[in-house]
Amino acid sequence: MKALVFDDEKSILKAMKKLLEKENVEVKLYDSAKKALNIIKEESPDIVFLDISFKDSNGLEVLKQISKLEEKPYVVMISGYDEYNYLIEAMKFGAYDYIPKPFDVAKIKEIINDIKKSINKKSENVNAKSEIVGKSPAMTQVFKLVGRAAITDEPVLITGESGTGKEVIANLIHKFSNRSKNQFVAINCAAIPEDLIESELFGYEKGAFTGANTKKEGKFLLADKGSIFLDEISELPYNAQGKLLRVLQEKDVSPIGSNKTYKVDIKVIAATNKDLKKLVEEGKFREDLYYRLSVFEIYIPPLRERKEDIPELINLFTKQALKAYNLKDGGFTKEAINMLTNYSFPGNVRQLKNIVNRMISLYRERPITPELLPAEIKGNIEKDKWLKFLKEEINDLFILNKSENVYNNIVNKVEKLLIEEALNLTNNNISKASKLLGIHRNTIHKKIKELGIDKK
Structure with a gap:
């Protein structure tokens, strides 16, 4: 991977060279951005680190020109200014990210790793102009x-x-x-x-x-x-x-x-x-x-009845969104796609498309990981986690032949846990526990004896 750094401060150039080379990135340094566009065309870098303020040029104007290139690199703006208007302008004109001086080394490493993932991400062959996809x-x-x-x-x-x-x-x-x-x-x-x-x-x-x-x-x-x-x-x-x-x-x-x-x-x-x-x-x-x-x-x-089509639809909508926002690359990680595939989508394809567009517009060329997904997606997965664990436990018992009586084994475990937790929440009040569980109090007394539940 190749990076170009444009900054008129020698100390910054020196620090960036040392940092990027440690990350196995080939790097070239420039103390002026006057000829930046021609240099970028000749060098074809993967990343450009570009200062906002130069004596002979304006970094934001250079960014505008870079954004018009057919094969444009990822551009990370660097600046000694912390005013929000510079950040907004940089993101508006297509910057991948914006880092203020003095640098946060961990942040730069994170940006480099994210861009590496984007570059290495294999793109499936789906035409962005397709009307619809689905192989289910x-x-x-x-x-x-x-x-x-x-x-x-x-x-x-x-x-x-x-x-x-x-x-x-x-x-x-x-x-x-x-x-x-x-x-x-x-x-x-x-x-x-x-x-x-x-x-x-x-x-x-x-x-x-x-x-x-x-x-x-x-x-x-x-x-x-x-x-x-x-x-x-x-x-x-x-x-x-x-x-x-x-x-x-x-x-x-x-x-x-x-x-x-x-x-x-x-x-x-x-x-x-x-x-x-x-x-x-x-x-x-x-x-x-x-x-x-x-x-x-x-x-x-x-x-929800054709979940196998979801990854292909995500790929299609991602390509359409990247084109609409004039972005070079970006999209969802495999883990994020898996999480989306497990979601029920009450709003169907329209909802999926809206989510993809929202994520791309928000995170641009950055890989979209599970933690970045909307709350309704993550909430749905968290809610069903216990079912997943239960399913794994059942499969484990079946495959490994750990029990000859799987049905009773699982039912008794769940029943015991339910009653124990209900008793804990009600301070061993049988009447209140029966209301929580929706079963008769006599049934609870019977199950306490059968399952060996310690009321203490």
Whole structure:
């Protein structure tokens, strides 16, 4: 690994050389940053330690120029100033870190080790422009259905929990259809006020209602020859449902305030996170529209049911985030990925993507380790630790044949521990302990004798 140090203080250059060489880093020193950009281009270093203040140049201006390089090094700013505005500016322009003078040797060593990990980190071959990834059996089935849905003009209904990626799948259907060169128009039915939804979908004529000063084309006319995606279709008002049914059956649109109808050739893709059958039973969704929309149905499983896809999704979202923030490298350690994989993700893929973006924006090119993950992730793992230990104990008994009666052995241990702790917390008050445990006080008396619990 190679490092360049730019600082106009000889004592700093000398100290940095000694420190970096001890860390097995090849180092070159420069007392001016005037030609720093050309030197960096020629030397192609892994790390640049750059002072903020020079007599002949401004370190922050040099940092701006470095950040525009296609193959840019990790830049660590060094400064005798401790004002927060310098730190903010440095991080804003893409510095990996900021260290004030006098140096904290341990901090510099930590930075070097983190950068070494980033450099050595193998990058999986996933295209950052990919729409979706997933090799689990569940997603394999989804992709098969996408292929079949793409070759038909029949409506498609995409179902699944919120955040599973229904719009991504809708885009994928359009992309692989023979309509891919034409418009893909997406509309969220829940985001439009009830009194405006019909005009948004079907358009209106000039003078059709107060405020209609000009003619407006609806989304269906805009999507002609292409595809229209109706997200959260369950929120579509009942009156508009009837008009949508007509469009699906007759293939024509009648704008509000018009006696004319316009023929449309559209692939309709709808999505919902609600149970449409239940809404039909409750009289909130038209039964005829439901059956027309669900000719071809694709269910997207929640992320907790396809955990094997999580590492690949993390890799994809990391690459997208690094590109968005114009960062050279960065991402999650193997241990952090394992911790994320064990999380249940109630918000599904959307939640995972938000976490990855948040972590990359916060820690930039620094390796993201388990302790840096959000509290909800770490809390979930801590909460389930006892189950993990219990599982290990059970496996140990099975594999090593330590017991011929594993069931009773484990149940008795857990039962004894529960009762002992309940008695400890209640100062041996049987009545209070029975309430804590949710069992009858006579059962506790019986178990004390059976399990040999010492009430003292």
